[in-house]
Amino acid sequence: MREIHSIALVTNPLSGHGKGVQVGIDAADRFAARGVNVTEIRGSSAADTERQVRDTLANPETRPDAVVAAGGDGLTCVVLQALVGTGVPLGLVPGGTGNDLAREVAIPDDTTAAVDVVLGGRTRTIDLGTVQAEGATVPMWFATVTGTGFDARVTLRANELRWPKGPMRYTVAALLELVGKLAVPYRVELHGSPDHPDGTIVELDAIMVAVGNTRTYGGGMLICPDAVIDDGLLDLTVVGAMSRLDLLRLLPALSSGKRIDHPAATQYRAASFTLTAPNAPATADGDPAGLLPATFHAHPGALEILVP
Secondary structure, three states: OOOOOEEEEEEOOOHHHHHHHHHHHHHHHHHHHOOOEEEEEOOOOHHHHHHHHHHHHHOOOOOOOEEEEEEOHHHHHHHHHHHOOOOOOEEEEEOOOOOHHHHHOOOOOOHHHHHHHHHHOOEEEEEEEEEEEOOOOOOEEEOOEEEEEHHHHHHHHHHHOOOOOOOHHHHHHHHHHOOOOOOEEEEEEEEOOOOOOOOOEEEEEEEEEEEEOOOEEOOOEEOOOOOOOOOOOEEEEEEEOOOHHHHHHHHHHHHOOOOOOOOOEEEEEEOEEEEEOOOOEEEEOOEEEEEOOEEEEEEEEEEEEEOO
């Protein structure tokens, strides 16, 4: 349990295509009405937001009892880069398109109820993952899922769409990406797996490979159905080569939160993975994370998060 008397409230006017603005205003008003000292952070870019969070946490005069992300998974990902290792817990007020981390830890979608959760002070320790793509100088923290290949391209395209609103954007983006090349040769290397010998290598043609700390991404798509957020492992789902028609049939089930049921889909668990595929992009919590090859690591107990 934590006593929450002061918070840094991080907002993003682009979260949820404008929803984040109102959520941030409402959250600030509700925290202030409860007597909480609120430091508002609204950067001009992801890098500026991360810098402001770091500066706020480093200054003893502004260091808050909690950092609250009022937005979506992308904003939370930005906050994590500055928050991990500080000992300050994360609070969530959902205001994005997907809100998959909030859903995973049962944060209510209602702003007032989410503020109540933060002020309740109850924390849970969860794992995080890191991804380090080739050429990146530092690893990138993620809380939910890192997608590679087709699903990363879908996420990047969905981020550019202005219609439709909500999770349906991912379905539309997926349909648009179907016209491109699907399967590419992947090389997957596993370390610290409870199910496979250390250093196991899997080589196959795949449409996409997702690495999950949580079960869902994209607003409830059940891509890593058996992932557990505090088991010290990352789950990996490989969607192997299939026809466009099969993929087209698969997408509605995935979008509706159903488990993938196809012989081309395979799951693995490990403490770390290395993925290699030509020209395959990666996205972490919906944000760009570079191109493969990349190495992924699980970090047990890396974050305290405020929960109901």
